[in-house]
Amino acid sequence: MLDTYREVVTPEGVSLHLPAAGPVPRALAWAIDLAIRLAILMLLGSVLALLGAAGQGLYLILLFLVFWAYPILFEALWNGQTPGKKALSLRVVNGNGAPVGWLPAITRNLLRTVDMLPFGYALGLLACLADPHGRRLGDMVAGTLVLHEISERQTRAAPINAVLAPSLVLRPAEQRAVVAFGERAPLLSGARQEELADLAAPLTGARGQAGVLRLFGMANWLLGRR
Amino acid sequence: MRQEQFVARYQREWQAFEHWLETRGDARRALAERNGGELGDEDIPARYRRLCQQLALARRRGYSPVVTARLQALMQRGHHLLYRTPPPRWRRAAEFLLADFPRLVRSEAACMWAAAALFVAPLVSMFVLLQFFPELIHGLMSPQEIAALEKMYDPASGRHELGRESGTDWGMFGYYIMNNISIGLRTFASGLLAGIGTILVLILNGVSIGATFGHLQQIGYGDPLWRFVAGHAPFELTAIVLAGGAGLRLGYNLVAPGRRTRLDALVAGGIKGARLCLGIAFMLLVAAFIEAFWSSTQSIPASIKFSVSGVLWTLVLLWLWRGGRHRRGDADAP
Numbered sequence: 001m002l003d004t005y006r007e008v009v010t011p012e013g014v015s016l017h018l019p020a021a022g023p024v025p026r027a028l029a030w031a032i033d034l035a036i037r038l039a040i041l042m043l044l045g046s047v048l049a050l051l052g053a054a055g056q057g058l059y060l061i062l063l064f065l066v067f068w069a070y071p072i073l074f075e076a077l078w079n080g081q082t083p084g085k086k087a088l089s090l091r092v093v094n095g096n097g098a099p100v101g102w103l104p105a106i107t108r109n110l111l112r113t114v115d116m117l118p119f120g121y122a123l124g125l126l127a128c129l130a131d132p133h134g135r136r137l138g139d140m141v142a143g144t145l146v147l148h149e150i151s152e153r154q155t156r157a158a159p160i161n162a163v164l165a166p167s168l169v170l171r172p173a174e175q176r177a178v179v180a181f182g183e184r185a186p187l188l189s190g191a192r193q194e195e196l197a198d199l200a201a202p203l204t205g206a207r208g209q210a211g212v213l214r215l216f217g218m219a220n221w222l223l224g225r226r
Numbered sequence: 227m228r229q230e231q232f233v234a235r236y237q238r239e240w241q242a243f244e245h246w247l248e249t250r251g252d253a254r255r256a257l258a259e260r261n262g263g264e265l266g267d268e269d270i271p272a273r274y275r276r277l278c279q280q281l282a283l284a285r286r287r288g289y290s291p292v293v294t295a296r297l298q299a300l301m302q303r304g305h306h307l308l309y310r311t312p313p314p315r316w317r318r319a320a321e322f323l324l325a326d327f328p329r330l331v332r333s334e335a336a337c338m339w340a341a342a343a344l345f346v347a348p349l350v351s352m353f354v355l356l357q358f359f360p361e362l363i364h365g366l367m368s369p370q371e372i373a374a375l376e377k378m379y380d381p382a383s384g385r386h387e388l389g390r391e392s393g394t395d396w397g398m399f400g401y402y403i404m405n406n407i408s409i410g411l412r413t414f415a416s417g418l419l420a421g422i423g424t425i426l427v428l429i430l431n432g433v434s435i436g437a438t439f440g441h442l443q444q445i446g447y448g449d450p451l452w453r454f455v456a457g458h459a460p461f462e463l464t465a466i467v468l469a470g471g472a473g474l475r476l477g478y479n480l481v482a483p484g485r486r487t488r489l490d491a492l493v494a495g496g497i498k499g500a501r502l503c504l505g506i507a508f509m510l511l512v513a514a515f516i517e518a519f520w521s522s523t524q525s526i527p528a529s530i531k532f533s534v535s536g537v538l539w540t541l542v543l544l545w546l547w548r549g550g551r552h553r554r555g556d557a558d559a560p
Contacts, residue, residue, distance in 0.1 A: 012278035014285075016302055060400025064407065097302075098309040107500035113408075114415040137418060140489060141476075141496025150299070172288045179229075179290045223290070224228020 006133050006145065008097045016097040019148045020135075023128035025088045026146055027121075032084035037066050068109070075105040089149040104142040111138035163225055164217030168203060175222050178203075182219025185212070229289045236280055240300060243273055247303050253310075274304045327505035328549030330498065331468060334475050341470030344428040345463075352436030356444050363441045366434070372441070379442055379450040399518035406462060406510045413469040414476070414503055418492075421477020428470040453528050456535035457521040460542045461513035465506045472499040472506070 007015040044062055048055035074082040080092035080100045092100045092108075115124030115136050124136035133145060170178065178200070185193045190209075197204065197211040204214040227235075246265045250256045261267055281297040331338060356362055363372060413431075416423025442451045476495040483491030520526075520534075 010278070010305055012275055014278045014281050014301060016305060017298060054394060054396050057394060057396030057398070057400040060397065060404050062400075064400070064404040067404075068407075097305060099306060103497065103500060106504065107496055110411055110500060110503055111415050111418065111496065113412045114418045141418075141493055142500070143493050143497075176288055176290065183290055183292060222228075224230035224232075 008095070010097065017150075018093065018097060018145060019150055020133040021090050021146045021148050022134045023125055023136075025090055025148070026128070026134075026136075027125075029082070029084035029088045029090055030121075032087050033071070033082050034084075036083055037070060040066055071109045072102075072105050075100055075109070076102045085146075089151075091147050091149055092144055093147055095143040095145055100144055104144050107142035108138035108144050111141055114138070161213065161220060162217045163220045164214055165221050166203060166218045167205065170203075170222075178215065178219050179222050182216055182223070185216070227287075229287075229293060232284070232287075232289065233293060239273070239276070239280075240297070243270075243277060243300060243304070246270060246273075247300070247307070251303070251307055270304075271308065274301075274308060277301055277304065322501075323505060323508060324545075325550035325552070327502070328546050330502055330505070331471075331546055334471055334498070334502075337474045337478070338468065338471035341424075341428055341474055342467045344425060345432045345467050345470060348429050348432035349436035349439075352433050353440040353443070356437065356440030360441070360444050363437060366437045367441075375438060375442065376445070376447065379447045379454070381447060381450050395518050395522070398522070399514055402514035402517050403511065406465075406514055407507050410465055410469045410506050410510050411503060413466060414473045414499055414506070417473025417476035417499070418480070419477070420481050421474050424470050424473030424477060427473075428466075431466060449528065453531050454521045456531050457538070458513040458516040460535065460538040461509045461516065464542055464546070465509040465513065468502060468509070469506050472502040475499060 005017045005019040008018060009015050041063060045059055048059045048062075051058070071082055075092050078086075081090070085091065092105070094100055094104060112124075115121055115127070115138055121136075124138070127136045127140070128134050131140070135145060139145065166178070181196060181200075185196065188196075193212045194208050197215045198207055200215055201207055201211060204211045204218070206214055242263070242265050245263055249259075249263055250261060250267060256267075265273065277297065278301055281294070281301050284294045284297055367375070409431075413424055413427045416427055439451065439455075442448060476492070476499050479491040479495035480488060486494070
């Protein structure tokens with residue numbers, strides 16, 4: 001299966017598959033976060049304007065907090081997601097796949113000041129595009145990654161049919177291809193199934209619908225259905 | 227073993243694990259409710275390792291994604307739960323401020339001294355130059371800025387506060403927090419530009435502060451100025467120097483990574499710098515507090531202000547010099 005993810009070996013010896021997110025979804029998530037922050041500040045500003053001068057001081061403190069502390073708190077406490085990231089199904093994790101801790105969250109958000117140079121996150125965008133895992137400078141220094149939340153793909157088992165042993169010895173990659181046909185072909189149209197099964201005509205020895213049925217049978221045999 | 231037999235054999239285990247993840251996965255809910263499922267909480271690490279083994283087998287034998295994707299998803303959910311961030315302990319924060327932060331600072335002594343030199347040298351030279359060549363101020367600030375500056379520190383004015391044009395204590399507190407901490411963090415973060423950014427920021431800050439002080443001293447407004455500055459200078463100036471030192475370290479790690487890759491060196495420098503920034507942000511918070519609530523008052527006589535300032539300078543320097551040295555067996559190991 002062709003996919004872009006970063007493999008990280010866990011202490012148990014298996015690999016985590018971490019699908020890193022590129023600059024575009026991250027930029028959109030940032031825009032949503034910015035909108036939320038501006039809304040909060042406008043709301044607070046209008047409330048605090050009623051309090052006069054003391055309210056103004058409080059407003060500036062809250063401005064600072066909302067500007068700096070909002071992403072840090074959300075990423076550290078809410079499992080690496082701010083509301084903007086949650087909306088786009090993104091998540092911040094450590095480079096080794098572990099959930100992001102306080103210090104990496106603080107580091108990567110502090111270094112936004114550098115990523116924002118010279119204007120509009122230009123340096124961050126360049127870093128994202130250059131890095132194979134889509135990390136900006138803050139991510140590189142903090143050792144974090146922003147991932148897509150993988151939703152489990154809909155896989156269905158092949159329809160139970162007759163079982164047919166393949167006439168030739170198949171290599172592992174070829175076995176996987178036949179099994180994949182058996183599992184994904186039910187989602188395709190009949191004409192497409194026949195078109196694909198015709199590619200395996202030397203194996204099945206038949207064409208058209210008969211070839212499809214024989215290929216299904218071979219998939220079942222490879223899966224071990226009896 | 228074929229895929230179907232594999233699935234048939236282990237299906238129940240995977241379902242039990244998934245059930246546990248769903249019912250006991252949320253920590254708060256798990257604390258509140260009793261565990262009613264078939265898997266006890268203490269069994270989970272062993273079950274997780276077994277699941278990882280089965281995933282490795284499934285991959286090795288080339289089973290289809292129906293099995294491997296499902297096991298991978300289960301494994302990642304389990305990993306996420308088992309390797310969760312521990313909750314913060316507040317005593318640890320106090321230990322960090324009092325002991326770990328000074329040790330960090332001392333471990334980067336070379337960078338800190340360099341940052342101090344880059345900051346203090348322009349400051350002092352600008353100050354001295356302006357005593358002898360007062361017209362130099364016009365090369366640095368516009369007439370409006372100079373007028374505003376002089377108005378803030380005019381000893382003859384009947385105003386109540388020093389060093390600010392208007393605004394309540396709380397208002398200025400908020401402004402100083404926003405201003406100072408942002409500047410401090412930017413000083414550090416601009417170290418990422420191979421340290422050039424930090425060097426420039428330090429020099430420019432030194433020049434501008436030296437120019438301000440020198441001009442005000444030269445025209446005779448020295449008394450209000452020193453009374454205003456004395457209170458928060460120990461924290462603010464030191465914090466700027468420390469931020470500069472952290473930024474220099476970051477830039478140096480980028481330029482001369484030694485025997486590590488550039489990225490590794492950058493990450494190490496960044497983590498160290500981030501920890502330093504925590505302490506620096508705290509120092510700037512204290513400086514903003516003092517600046518807003520103490521420095522501006524005219525009613526406190528100069529002798530008290532200067533003696534308090536002296537005490538604070540001593541405390542800050544003692545803290546940085548001796549903090550964290552009580553651990554046995556090391557003087558200032560990082």
